[in-house]
Amino acid sequence: MSEPRDWLEWDERHARAWIDVPQPVDDKYSRGVLGVRTGSRQYPGAAVLGVEAAARTGVGMVRYLGPRRASNLVLQRRPEVVTVPGRVEAWLLGSGMDAAARDDGTATALVEALAAGLPTVCDAGVLDLIAHATGPTVVTPHFRELAGLLSRPGKPVTAAQIAVSPGEWAGRAATELGVTVLLKGATTFVASPGGVRLRVTGAPAWLATAGSGDVLAGILGALLATHSATIDTDADALVALAATAALVHALAAGRASNGGPITALDVAGAVPATIAALLAPAPGGRRAATTV
Ligand SMILES: NC(=O)C1=CN([C@@H]2O[C@H](COP(=O)(O)OP(=O)(O)OC[C@H]3O[C@@H](n4cnc5c(N)ncnc54)[C@H](O)[C@@H]3O)[C@@H](O)[C@H]2O)[C@@H](O)CC1
Numbered sequence: 421m422s423e424p425r426d427w428l429e430w431d432e433r434h435a436r437a438w439i440d441v442p443q444p445v446d447d448k449y450s451r452g453v454l455g456v457r458t459g460s461r462q463y464p465g466a467a468v469l470g471v472e473a474a475a476r477t478g479v480g481m482v483r484y485l486g487p488r489r490a491s492n493l494v495l496q497r498r499p500e501v502v503t504v505p506g507r508v509e510a511w512l513l514g515s516g517m518d519a520a521a522r523d524d525g526t527a528t529a530l531v532e533a534l535a536a537g538l539p540t541v542c543d544a545g546v547l548d549l550i551a552h553a554t555g556p557t558v559v560t561p562h563f564r565e566l567a568g569l570l571s572r573p574g575k576p577v578t579a580a581q582i583a584v585s586p587g588e589w590a591g592r593a594a595t596e597l598g599v600t601v602l603l604k605g606a607t608t609f610v611a612s613p614g615g616v617r618l619r620v621t622g623a624p625a626w627l628a629t630a631g632s633g634d635v636l637a638g639i640l641g642a643l644l645a646t647h648s649a650t651i652d653t654d655a656d657a658l659v660a661l662a663a664t665a666a667l668v669h670a671l672a673a674g675r676a677s678n679g680g681p682i683t684a685l686d687v688a689g690a691v692p693a694t695i696a697a698l699l700a701p702a703p704g705g706r707r708a709a710t711t712v
Pocket residue numbers: 462463464465466467514515516517518544545562564565630631632633634
């Protein structure tokens with residue numbers, strides 16, 4: 421795999437500025453509401469994982485709108501979650517959905533969310549609909565999904581090609597698709613259409629386990645919901661938040677693993693302590709550094 425040299429390594433010093441710390445004047449609505457349309461009959465667990473990760477990342481409210489079984493499982497795990505429609509500041513869409521198995525009602529609801537003009541995370545089963553997105557959008561494909569996104573009739577792109585130079589392909593995708601691209605892998609590459617190039621390394625390979633991408637999407641959703649006003653005014657906020665989500669995910673995986681195997685839910689569970697460590701002032705007034 422070729423490693424581009426012009427990618428900025430995103431670390432704790434960069435990321436800590438992108439965690440919103442609640443203030444005494446805040447209430448749940450001022451902190452931000454994340455709307456979530458994820459999960460399906462086939463993959464209800466992905467809804468639980470994304471919601472759990474968003475809640476653990478810190479957000480005013482999670483509003484989950486999905487199929488009944490997934491909704492019941494989400495509520496069983498997180499009774500804090502609201503399952504009625506209403507105002508949201510950002511959307512998390514697509515984890516645990518299969519575009520080929522999507523019903524018309526779900527497709528309509530996804531397109532409506534994409535067209536709302538809000539900061540949006542597009543994962544897995546909504547990637548085929550990103551042409552409908554009107555707000556600041558981050559797509560979170562792995563290699564096979566990016567290959568699908570970039571393939572055109574007569575011009576296929578393969579995951580094997582992307583694996584050779586993932587950074588280059590992430591950058592190309594951001595330019596071609598006009599959205600911020602977070603390309604998952606052992607190194608995560610984050611590229612904006614404006615040319616910002618960030619990468620996150622150091623995640624333990626134990627993170628290669630089912631559902632860990634759903635957790636990443638939840639972390640990112642919470643960061644977008646708590647920064648919707650900043651995203652409106654700062655053109656580079658979206659790419660910085662995406663890299664921050666990848667770093668929090670990698671650090672939480674390292675913390676949960678401590679050298680051993682992890683489950684996706686373990687990673688979500690380690691997020692609060694990871695964020696606390698990111699924010700903690702070190703003796704002498706400097707912030708403590710955390711390591712993966
Ligand atoms: N607990 C859950 O509900 C989980 C749901 N997930 C969801 O599952 C959906 C599909 O995600 P994927 O990342 O698997 O999609 P991929 O596009 O990588 O794979 C699609 C399908 O191709 C097959 N496949 C691909 N590579 C394979 C390999 N090397 N060996 C064997 N079979 C292979 C599998 O049948 C898979 O279901 C997404 O919506 C995702 O969010 C996953 O995140 C896993 C956990």
